[in-house]
Amino acid sequence: MTVEWIPFLTLLGTLALIYSLLALGLNLHYGYTGLLNFGHVAFFAAGAFASALATLPPPGSAAYQELGARYQIGFGWPLPVGMALAAVAGGALALLIGATSVRLTSHYLAIATFAMAEIFHSFLSNEEWLTQGVYGISVVPQPLKGTVIPVSQYPYFYLLFTAITVFALLFLTQRLTESPFGRVLRGVREDELAARSLGKNTPRVKLQAFTLGGALAGIAGSLWVHFIGAVHVGQFVPLITFQVWLAVLMGGAGNNLGVVFGAFILVAFRESTRFLNNIPLLDRFTAANPTFVPSLRFVIIGLLLVAIIRFFPDGVLPERHRKAIGTRQDRRLS
Amino acid sequence: MTEFLQTSIFALATAGVIAVSAVGLTLSYGVTRFINFAYGEFLTMGAFFTLILAGAGLPLVPAAIVAVLLVGLAGVLIARIFYDPLMSRGPFPLLITSVGVAFILQNLLRMFYGSDPKRFPVPLMRPWHIGNLFFPKAQVGILLVSLGTMLAVHLLLRRTMVGKMMRAASDNEMLARVSGVDTRRIINITWFISSLIAGLGGVLLAITQVAIQPAMGWSFLLVIFAATLLGGIGRPYGAMLGAIIIGVGMEFGTAYIAANYTYAFAFAILVVVLLFRPQGIMGGIT
Numbered sequence: 001m002t003v004e005w006i007p008f009l010t011l012l013g014t015l016a017l018i019y020s021l022l023a024l025g026l027n028l029h030y031g032y033t034g035l036l037n038f039g040h041v042a043f044f045a046a047g048a049f050a051s052a053l054a055t056l057p058p059p060g061s062a063a064y065q066e067l068g069a070r071y072q073i074g075f076g077w078p079l080p081v082g083m084a085l086a087a088v089a090g091g092a093l094a095l096l097i098g099a100t101s102v103r104l105t106s107h108y109l110a111i112a113t114f115a116m117a118e119i120f121h122s123f124l125s126n127e128e129w130l131t132q133g134v135y136g137i138s139v140v141p142q143p144l145k146g147t148v149i150p151v152s153q154y155p156y157f158y159l160l161f162t163a164i165t166v167f168a169l170l171f172l173t174q175r176l177t178e179s180p181f182g183r184v185l186r187g188v189r190e191d192e193l194a195a196r197s198l199g200k201n202t203p204r205v206k207l208q209a210f211t212l213g214g215a216l217a218g219i220a221g222s223l224w225v226h227f228i229g230a231v232h233v234g235q236f237v238p239l240i241t242f243q244v245w246l247a248v249l250m251g252g253a254g255n256n257l258g259v260v261f262g263a264f265i266l267v268a269f270r271e272s273t274r275f276l277n278n279i280p281l282l283d284r285f286t287a288a289n290p291t292f293v294p295s296l297r298f299v300i301i302g303l304l305l306v307a308i309i310r311f312f313p314d315g316v317l318p319e320r321h322r323k324a325i326g327t328r329q330d331r332r333l334s
Numbered sequence: 335m336t337e338f339l340q341t342s343i344f345a346l347a348t349a350g351v352i353a354v355s356a357v358g359l360t361l362s363y364g365v366t367r368f369i370n371f372a373y374g375e376f377l378t379m380g381a382f383f384t385l386i387l388a389g390a391g392l393p394l395v396p397a398a399i400v401a402v403l404l405v406g407l408a409g410v411l412i413a414r415i416f417y418d419p420l421m422s423r424g425p426f427p428l429l430i431t432s433v434g435v436a437f438i439l440q441n442l443l444r445m446f447y448g449s450d451p452k453r454f455p456v457p458l459m460r461p462w463h464i465g466n467l468f469f470p471k472a473q474v475g476i477l478l479v480s481l482g483t484m485l486a487v488h489l490l491l492r493r494t495m496v497g498k499m500m501r502a503a504s505d506n507e508m509l510a511r512v513s514g515v516d517t518r519r520i521i522n523i524t525w526f527i528s529s530l531i532a533g534l535g536g537v538l539l540a541i542t543q544v545a546i547q548p549a550m551g552w553s554f555l556l557v558i559f560a561a562t563l564l565g566g567i568g569r570p571y572g573a574m575l576g577a578i579i580i581g582v583g584m585e586f587g588t589a590y591i592a593a594n595y596t597y598a599f600a601f602a603i604l605v606v607v608l609l610f611r612p613q614g615i616m617g618g619i620t
Contacts, residue, residue: 036426100609107369107425111563112608115556115601122598242433249430295445302437306416309427309434 010155012271017159017166018224019263022240023247024173024256025090025216030245031253031319032177033209034189035102036110039117040244043214045124045236046093047086047221049131052140052231054082069139072129079143083165083222090218091211093120098210103203117238124233136232140225162223169216174256176212185209186254186322239298243270246301249308252315261317269304273297336466341589342582347473349581350480351538355554356561356573357487358531364504364568364619365524366417368428373532373558374551375439380405380533381540381550382443385452394454402533409529410522412439436552444548451545476538483534484574490527491570500524504568504619557584557597560604566614575615579603 022044029037056074057063064074101112124131131137142154149157176182187195188202196202225231243266251262276293308315359373383401388394416435420427461468491497502510503520511517539554540546561580565572580600587599607614 036429100605104608104612107429108563108608108612110429111369111556111559112605115559115604115608118556119598119601119605122595122601126592126594239437242437245430245433289445289448291448292445295441298441299438299445302434302441305434305437306431309430310420313427 007155008271010159012267014155014159014162014227015271016264016267017162018220018227019244019247019267020260021166021169021220021223022217022244023251023259023263024170025213025220026244026248027253027256027259028173028177028185028209028213028216031248031255031259032182032185032189033206035206035210036106037113037210037213038110038238038241039097039113039115039120040217041236041238041240042097042117042120043090043094043217044221044224044240045120045233046089046214047218048225048231048236049124049221050089050218051079051082051086051222052137052225053130054085055079055141055143055226056137056139057141067139069137071132071137079141079226082226083219086218086222087215088218090221091215093218094214095207095211098207098214102206102210114238114241117241121233121236124236131231131233134232134234136230136234138230138232140229140231142226142229158227162227165219165223169219170256170260173216177256181205181208242305243301246305246308248315249313250304250315252317252319254319255315255317258315258317258319262315265316270297270301273300337589339467341585343467343469343473345582345585346578347476347542347581348585349578350477351535351542352557352561352581353574353577354480354483354531354538355535355558356565356577357484357570358528358535359558360562360565360568360570360573361487361500361531362524362528363562364570365500365507365521366413366421366428368417368425368432369559369567371429371432371555372412372435372439373432374553374555375436376405376409376529376532376551377536377539377554378440378443378546378548378551379408380536381546382447382548383533384537384540385454385546388455394456398534398537402530402537405533405536406526406530409532410525413521413525440548440552447548449547449549451547453545454540456541472541476542479534479538483531487531487570496520496523553597556604557600560600560607563604563612563614563618564607566616567618569614569616569618572614572616572618 022040025043026037026040029035029040053073054075054077056071057067057076058074059072061076063076097113097116101109101116104112125133142158144157145151145154177185184195184200184205187198187200188205192202195205244263247262247266248259249262250265251260252258273293273296276296355377358376359370362370362373380398380402383404384394384398387397387401392400412435416431417428420431456472459471461470462474463469489497491501499510499515499520500523502513502515503517503524507517510520535558536551539550544550544554557580561576562573563576564579565574565576580603583603584596584599588596591599612618
């Protein structure tokens with residue numbers, strides 16, 4: 001098998017940028033505010049479906065007939081509207097989940113968010129009028145494709161579009177986390193009681209961080225769904241949540257550039273495992289069992305999670321030491 | 335009325351499976367103080383090991399017994415390799431590590447056995463009929479095994495020295511240690527018993543509820559969490575009580591409210607518990 005390097009790297013870059021955005025969202029939750037969110041995939045899914053349904057041609061229209069697809073909701077709005085709605089959907093779901101559970105501490109919050117993501121997933125699987133259930137929707141619009149941008153050039157265009165969006169959001173996130181608001185977030189993380197006794201409304205601050213992170217994940221969902229051009233509930237499994245966790249921990253929680261770097265390592269690793277099929281000794285196993293390589297990939301992701309937490313708890317690009325905090329005791333990992 | 339009673343029979347069997355699984359989880363939490371996200375994989379291993387041994391020619395019951403003991407040993411081994419070195423670093427690293435361990439175990443099974451659903455070679459059995467009700471033999475058997483397990487755990491905790499030391503280590507590890515309890519040994523024993531019970535839960539789960547496949551335990555994990563937290567984490571009797579409520583909630587929710595949301599009922603109860611009484615019915619330990 002020869003590798004087409006340019007298309008492969010384009011795919012890798014686009015996916016890595018989308019995961020970067022997911023990681024930036026989780027980093028706001030965990031890295032800055034110390035919230036253990038184990039349900040991140042739900043915000044990603046909310047954004048993906050919101051953007052898909054907003055941009056699909058309305059059922060009954062000429063474009064709908066032409067697609068020959070079956071779905072029941074579509075508004076035919078332009079992509080920017082879809083992206084904005086994806087941010088709103090991700091943020092609103094985060095607000096809903098956060099409003100009920102953000103006051104829970106550590107592992108209780110982890111379980112609550114994990115459970116609510118599963119309930120949301122169950123909802124998406126069962127409400128077929130909304131999501132077409134297990135069949136999904138395979139005709140999600142890819143704006144400008146074939147009209148303004150030739151089909152063969154489209155991946156490069158989309159990479160550029162994703163890069164601009166993600167870097168703009170990275171810039172805004174960085175501005176936010178370096179602002180006084182970011183300082184309050186870190187304060188809540190380090191010592192919520194201290195932050196509260198300084199007059200900060202910590203439940204509200206946590207909820208704001210949770211909502212913003214959810215909105216970032218929602219936008220990631222939008223970028224992803226128009227990149228793939230299809231959406232179905234089976235794509236949104238807890239596995240995604242924990243891959244984003246790995247990206248955040250590997251890159252360096254509390255450092256926006258770090259988690260983007262972590263997302264690139266994660267995706268580069270994950271996508272390059274497809275070449276495992278080419279290794280001489282392994283191909284004997286892979287021929288007999290098609291799930292061998294995909295499973296091996298996740299065994300390694302599991303091992304990485306274990307190893308990072310044990311040996312490099314601060315990640316590759318650790319959070320910058322801030323003198324103003326004084327004697328810094330990292331409560332998250334100690 | 336008949337439908338109600340019939341649903342109750344299935345609800346009790348479901349509650350039995352959950353109770354067994356939840357007691358194992360809560361025992362390990364009592365001594366180690368972290369929520370083990372890899373716990374579901376021990377259920378999966380119980381079912382897979384039984385299937386493999388049965389495939390090698392052992393009759394089903396001996397195969398299940400050997401498999402469950404093997405899962406117990408695997409539990410001790412995995413705890414020593416992955417969890418012990420992190421015990422002094424608080425709950426978060428252990429939480430993430432247990433997720434990693436869950437990925438590793440689940441996907442190792444998938445690597446070698448694939449994702450196709452499998453079943454135990456159980457012969458088709460006629461249910462017993464009493465009046466308009468029918469009692470499937472498998473469900474009745476599961477109920478008996480669950481009750482037996484609960485009784486065994488009760489006797490272990492209340493009547494044996496090991497059980498006494500487990501309770502002591504769970505209440506106050508430091509105090510237990512200065513009183514001469516070898517807490518390291520107790521932790522190992524607890525992992526063994528907890529994993530063994532999980533393995534048994536997996537065998538029961540595979541008989542009643544679901545096909546045997548690598549994700550079966552992981553998908554059931556939140557149901558177990560729901561029962562455990564509802565009862566009060568670290569409280570074995572609470573877990574039993576929680577399991578009955580969750581099992582009944584799931585079966586009646588499925589029968590009377592919405593058939594496609596079986597597990598979601600358990601998750602919803604879990605969320606409600608976390609929001610309104612995170613310490614659970616019996617007051618969980620922290």
